Amino acid sequence: MKRISSDTPLSPACRMIEQFGSRWALLVLLTLEQHGTLRYSALRRNIPGGISERMLAATLDGLEQSGLVDRTVYPEVPPRVEYRLTPKTASLLPILHELLAWTETHAE
Numbered sequence: 452m453k454r455i456s457s458d459t460p461l462s463p464a465c466r467m468i469e470q471f472g473s474r475w476a477l478l479v480l481l482t483l484e485q486h487g488t489l490r491y492s493a494l495r496r497n498i499p500g501g502i503s504e505r506m507l508a509a510t511l512d513g514l515e516q517s518g519l520v521d522r523t524v525y526p527e528v529p530p531r532v533e534y535r536l537t538p539k540t541a542s543l544l545p546i547l548h549e550l551l552a553w554t555e556t557h558a559e
Contacts, residue, residue: 475502475510477547480519480536484544488535519543 475498482497483489489497495507502510511534514520519540525531536544 473506473510474500475506476514478502479507479510479514480540480543480547483520483534483536484540488533490531490533494534 478498478500479494482494482499486493486497491507491511494511495502495504498507511520511522515522518537521535521537523533523535525533
């Protein structure tokens with residue numbers, strides 16, 4: 452995919468689309484908000500729409516790199532991994548809820 456230079460007027464929109472271009476990113480964030488800290492398998496079960504393991508792993512990796520999801524690995528056998536929202540995400544959630552409300556209001 453061709454990247455747009457950071458000095459174009461659309462670059463903030465392009466960065467947003469890169470982070471949230473998939474419905475899965477939004478569903479992961481909203482699921483973690485609703486349920487709190489979740490292990491991988493519980494997160495996968497609670498995401499509506501039946502996300503694949505591969506897509507969930509890729510989505511979580513991108514959200515972790517963006518600083519929106521925190522991943523904690525516990526040194527146990529078998530390893531226990533938990534996911535939770537970061538404090539940075541708290542400022543994003545009201546915006547997501549506004550978008551959801553707008554979508555519900557304007558749905559056909």
